[in-house]
Amino acid sequence: MQHPPTTAHSYLAKQLRLLAVMPLQRGIVHVATVAHDDWCDALHGRGYCNCDPDIRFTTTEGTNNN
Numbered sequence: 001m002q003h004p005p006t007t008a009h010s011y012l013a014k015q016l017r018l019l020a021v022m023p024l025q026r027g028i029v030h031v032a033t034v035a036h037d038d039w040c041d042a043l044h045g046r047g048y049c050n051c052d053p054d055i056r057f058t059t060t061e062g063t064n065n066n
C-alpha cells in the first residue's frame, strides 16, 4: 500500500502558515503538537486531516499557542 501524499492533511497547511510568521530560532529544538478535533478523519482512519487543529509549538525557551 502506497502512503498517501501528506500535503493533503489540513494541519500541515496551517502549520506552514504559522511557521511563516513565527520563524524558528537557530540552536533550539522546536516541537509541534497538533491537537485534532474529535471528529477529524485522520483520527479515525478515514483519510486526511480535515479539521482546524490547535497547534502548539514548544521550545526549550517557552511555548507559543496557536
Ligand SMILES: [Zn+2]
Residues within 6 Å of the ligand: 011, 036, 037, 040, 041, 042, 049, 050, 051, 052, 053
Ligand atoms: Zn485534523
